[in-house]
Amino acid sequence: MDCDTSVTPVACTYSCPSDQFFNSGGALTSTKKVTCNTATAEWSHMSASNPLGVLPSCSDKTDPTSYHLTAKIGLAGSDSCIDGLTAALQTALESSSDEAYNCMDNNQCAISGSAKCSSDSDGKLSLEFVVKQSGGDLKTSAIIDAFNTQLKTDAAAKTFTLTVGGKRRKTRATTLTADGTVVSTAESGCAAGSGTVGTSCIKCPAGEYEKDGVCTACAVNTYSDTVGSTKCIDCADSLKTITTGSDSVSDCLVTCTVKDVANGFRSPTIGYTVSEGTTLTTFCNSNYSLEYETTNKALCKTDTQPTCYKKCVIQSVDERATLQTTTLKAGSMLSYKEELKFTCSNKDKDMFNVQCAGAGNLYDISCPSKRI
Known part of the structure; x- marks a missing residue:
């Protein structure tokens, strides 16, 4: 796939090998243009039915019968x-x-x-x-x-x-x-195992099967791993596929649903079904954050997915307080469980701290009023 990273979003062209094609809206084509939003880590062709952004499979043309x-x-x-x-x-x-x-x-x-x-x-x-x-x-x-x-x-x-x-x-x-x-x-x-595309025929690629003369994507929880299939194979036991069009038994997995996150969003998108262990990226809305020093990337688990917390607000800062790494000021915000250490000009040898112990809490940075 050839991509132009100088534009936003990144523009890419997917191309089939020579003399191979795929069905695009009832016509044979060999290229597909897609874009990638680097801010959300999502491709333009991703959807609930295609959460991983799988590109179409290319296949050979066959002679009509x-x-x-x-x-x-x-x-x-x-x-x-x-x-x-x-x-x-x-x-x-x-x-x-x-x-x-x-x-x-x-x-x-x-x-x-x-x-x-x-x-x-x-x-x-x-x-x-x-x-x-x-x-x-x-x-x-x-x-x-x-x-x-x-x-x-x-x-x-x-x-x-x-x-x-x-x-x-x-x-x-x-x-x-x-x-x-x-x-x-x-x-x-077309012959069995090939599908009609206008006045042409194309061999049904792996992940599809021929049904009534048309190449059709294998349904969820089934797969076809050979070209020219006329049926799909069911996944064994309780394993499931993430989407339609699976082309290998390895696509039969333990799955995980991307859960909703209040005051934020995820990639892959909330509601998508992915394999358990897929890396999720969580983005929080303005004035919200993940728990301090927690990465926004986490493996998809059905029961544990990152949460966005409202940031704490520093309401006021004593003029005698000095933060070691930055300048404190009223209106500064702390991520959930983030701790700030500061010194006071009237307590040179002591270190003080304030921690965002509760989401959305309000704090005042103050120094002791008297020297001891």
Whole structure:
């Protein structure tokens, strides 16, 4: 990962090895930009579901085994659905002179299942159907993409027509014409263990499994440690994973929940589940502190996590008092259990002290009024 530490927050770019990718919002990509807030020790991609800020796993592309075009076209010419629409659709596509539909005529493409007709409250018809390409060149989506482009063009231009019936004596044919509305999406069909990303396929990386043609992160308390998995493995006994997408049995752990801290915050964030023993960093709000000389870093234990205490306030300072290391003044604050030692000009040989024994206490620094 390449980072620019000259900017705030620190900006980093995560990159996959050559020829590997990951799914980002339905598209294959090989890079991800993230930032790190050095003040809170948190990455921009950390969340309750990703408390450790795990970056996406990269994987290889694989060749599709098929392509699917899902389309919905608005039709005019009838105010209700009629029988025979699937056959009429098949005929219209096979008999078309447009080269983009040729795959229907040479058995490379076919309508998958039956076309579904629906009518809205205004009587507007729409026809939904799926065209599957399982033959021809499957290394690219060129055939199904051309089909999709032509279908959108014909539907938008209202030149796409279906003729239903009219073959029997004394029956009248019904002609339905596209009304200009069309929604269509092309996707790939992938082999077991690979997932669809648009018209591409990617091998499901460790930590994911293929479910209904999609690479899906393993659920909490499960893992997959091999590429191309079709199922995840349950953690043994009462062990748990911190988040989804675990890729090793070593991710099955005794866990710890980051607890709330009054008058402060933590990193990882409060409410996150992490492995027991993870280092937590606690930050206290202004006028609050941890116990004096206690580090703000501590291992996550379910029952013991650092607390923020209100600081003690020095209300007044005798002009004869001198602190050995700094200058005392009214309004100075002490951390909980912090001790201040001071001398008095009228008691040269004696050392005095004041300690913040109770959170938020108020103290006066005073010297004896008489020499002895």
